[in-house]
Amino acid sequence: MIAFRGVSKVYTSGGREVAALRNVSLRVEAGEVHGVLGQSGAGKSTLIRCANLLERPSQGTVHVDGQDLLALSPEALRKARQSIGMIFQHFNLFPSKTVAANVAYPLEVAGVPRAQVRERVEELLSLVGLSDKALAYPAQLSGGQKQRVGIARALAPRPRVLLSDEATSALDPETARSVLELLRDINRRLGVTLLLITHQMDVVKAICDSASVLERGRLVEQGKVTELLARPGTRLHELCFPPFSTGTEAPTGRRVALTVAGENARRPLLSTLARQFDVDALLVEGAVERVGAIRVGRLLFDLQGTADAVSQALTYLREQGLTPEEVPHG
Numbered sequence: 001m002i003a004f005r006g007v008s009k010v011y012t013s014g015g016r017e018v019a020a021l022r023n024v025s026l027r028v029e030a031g032e033v034h035g036v037l038g039q040s041g042a043g044k045s046t047l048i049r050c051a052n053l054l055e056r057p058s059q060g061t062v063h064v065d066g067q068d069l070l071a072l073s074p075e076a077l078r079k080a081r082q083s084i085g086m087i088f089q090h091f092n093l094f095p096s097k098t099v100a101a102n103v104a105y106p107l108e109v110a111g112v113p114r115a116q117v118r119e120r121v122e123e124l125l126s127l128v129g130l131s132d133k134a135l136a137y138p139a140q141l142s143g144g145q146k147q148r149v150g151i152a153r154a155l156a157p158r159p160r161v162l163l164s165d166e167a168t169s170a171l172d173p174e175t176a177r178s179v180l181e182l183l184r185d186i187n188r189r190l191g192v193t194l195l196l197i198t199h200q201m202d203v204v205k206a207i208c209d210s211a212s213v214l215e216r217g218r219l220v221e222q223g224k225v226t227e228l229l230a231r232p233g234t235r236l237h238e239l240c241f242p243p244f245s246t247g248t249e250a251p252t253g254r255r256v257a258l259t260v261a262g263e264n265a266r267r268p269l270l271s272t273l274a275r276q277f278d279v280d281a282l283l284v285e286g287a288v289e290r291v292g293a294i295r296v297g298r299l300l301f302d303l304q305g306t307a308d309a310v311s312q313a314l315t316y317l318r319e320q321g322l323t324p325e326e327v328p329h330g
């Protein structure tokens with residue numbers, strides 16, 4: 001569990017104050033994957049660095065696994081940090097150490113006996129699929145392989161929480177996907193809570209259970225990814241479904257935009273409308289996104305029929321918990 005309460009961070013640089021975080025409260029439950037989405041300069045790095053006190057908040061509290069990090073003695077904080085792993089955009093590996101030595105490093109620093117270190121390193125390299133690279137040096141690895149080493153090293157002390165600072169941003173899309181799958185797998189198998197920061201909506205869609213949006217230091221939205229995506233008007237919905245490009249084509253009925261998610265995306269909604277209300281739904285545009293195991297669809301269609309029949313059909317959609325939006329033409 002990670003909990004930020006009323007966290008603010010003000011940097012002073014060249015006599016000027018920069019408010020990087022403003023009264024941020026965020027709770028990530030144990031075992032959850034949470035993504036903080038934001039543009040450059042929004043305060044993402046500052047936020048994630050406050051989760052292990054690499055950066056100390058100017059105000060507010062940070063709890064990890066029930067411990068108030070700001071109240072800990074330096075010695076207790078050092079210990080608490082062992083249960084908070086971190087991975088980085090540019091991997092931060094030691095170039096002069098082999099893969100095995102990189103992974104062993106945090107264990108050696110913690111004074112783990114040599115035989116146990118060797119065993120644990122083998123186990124971790126197998127977990128990230130790099131058993132055959134133990135004696136390679138970082139320069140001999142691809143970006144995806146380097147990040148897998150970073151993940152193995154972060155997991156070495158068996159952390160309860162893993163922080164990911166744009167861990168897949170420097171990777172090509174396919175490699176990024178495989179690293180995200182590995183992180184999801186680790187979250188499921190080991191129950192590690194994952195807090196990640198990203199500027200990419202795809203990362204949130206790929207692995208996050210919940211997400212928040214940071215804008216100019218403020219959290220402007222947070223919730224379950226599927227719930228935010230199902231609600232037109234949220235930032236996540238806007239990022240996932242850009243506005244339709246209907247052009248100049250005139251509508252052939254009442255033009256309606258509709259987002260359907262989860263169970264609703266599995267139901268034959270449009271054919272139900274046709275059967276029950278004597279209307280036709282003519283599809284104009286549409287997109288379907290997969291979010292974890294769930295489908296979210298955004299449809300634009302023209303409802304044709306008598307004014308009464310169309311109104312009843314729209315009421316039916318609202319009764320199903322949906323929000324049909326009438327789109328004016330032009």
Ligand SMILES: Nc1ncnc2c1ncn2[C@@H]1O[C@H](COP(=O)(O)OP(=O)(O)OP(=O)(O)O)[C@@H](O)[C@H]1O
Nearest residue numbers: 011013018020038039040041042043044045046047
């Ligand atoms: N050490 C620092 N001293 C002064 N200002 C800083 C410092 N670190 C960050 N800032 C400022 O705080 C704000 C938030 O920066 P931060 O790096 O947290 O944003 P970010 O969302 O991670 O951006 P990016 O995606 O570009 O890394 C920015 O205005 C930045 O210039």
